[in-house]
Amino acid sequence: MTRWWTEFVGAFGEIFPLGWAAVILVALSVVIALLWYYYPRWVPRRRPFFLRGSFWRRFKPRRPRFRLPRPHLPRLRWPRLRLALLTRLFKRRNRKSAEKAKVTEKQMDDLLAAPEELPEVPIEVYESLADRLAREGRFAEAVRERLRAAVRDLVVHGVVENRPGWTVSELARAAAAARPTIDGPLRAAGAIFSTVWYAEEPATQSHDQEMRTVTAEVHEHLIGGAR
Numbered sequence: 001m002t003r004w005w006t007e008f009v010g011a012f013g014e015i016f017p018l019g020w021a022a023v024i025l026v027a028l029s030v031v032i033a034l035l036w037y038y039y040p041r042w043v044p045r046r047r048p049f050f051l052r053g054s055f056w057r058r059f060k061p062r063r064p065r066f067r068l069p070r071p072h073l074p075r076l077r078w079p080r081l082r083l084a085l086l087t088r089l090f091k092r093r094n095r096k097s098a099e100k101a102k103v104t105e106k107q108m109d110d111l112l113a114a115p116e117e118l119p120e121v122p123i124e125v126y127e128s129l130a131d132r133l134a135r136e137g138r139f140a141e142a143v144r145e146r147l148r149a150a151v152r153d154l155v156v157h158g159v160v161e162n163r164p165g166w167t168v169s170e171l172a173r174a175a176a177a178a179r180p181t182i183d184g185p186l187r188a189a190g191a192i193f194s195t196v197w198y199a200e201e202p203a204t205q206s207h208d209q210e211m212r213t214v215t216a217e218v219h220e221h222l223i224g225g226a227r
Contacts, residue, residue: 103122103124103125108132111125118148123149123152126149129145130142130143133145134208139203139205139208140197140207143196144196146211146212147172149215153218153219154172154175154222157222169194172186172189173190179221182218182221182222185215185221192214195207
């Protein structure tokens with residue numbers, strides 16, 4: 001009695017040669033072994049496009065959106081006015097620094113080498129020269145130039161006349177007598193100048209900073225009086 005698989009193999013051999021069947025089985029075994037060995041490198045990382053949700057989402061009907069029209073409010077002029085005021089204020093603050101930037105090195109060198117006690121040059125030249133001397137560490141000369149700038153400011157505003165032969169200290173005392181409101185800052189400036197130049201105390205950055213402060217007060221008083 002033969003088994004059913006023997007009859008099946010005999011019937012299959014009559015249709016397809018058994019040699020080719022053995023070759024196909026061996027090749028199939030090799031392919032399965034390679035797939036098993038390199039798993040999961042051969043598995044695709046992304047799903048096919050027809051299995052993705054984004055592919056089928058495009059066919060989904062969309063509901064129409066109804067939006068109410070936005071009311072058109074009138075534009076307020078206050079932001080523009082505020083911007084204009086801030087721009088004007090910024091220009092006023094930077095006007096002095098812009099004028100200082102126009103001062104050339106030649107003007108400062110000419111002022112430093114001038115034989116006169118108080119040459120008729122713009123005040124910005126004195127201030128720029130004082131700043132340059134302070135950066136170079138020459139604080140005594142910076143103090144002197146700041147006092148000269150303050151006295152020149154007094155001459156420009158008509159508080160005192162520039163008299164040849166007078167020293168800067170004498171002009172400052174005359175200006176304090178002519179306008180008592182600036183007597184305090186001018187006395188402080190004269191004291192700093194006397195400490196550095198007459199008492200021959202070594203000038204420091206603090207002397208220059210104090211002189212800068214008191215001369216700025218003098219300038220503020222002059223501007224306030226002119227208004």
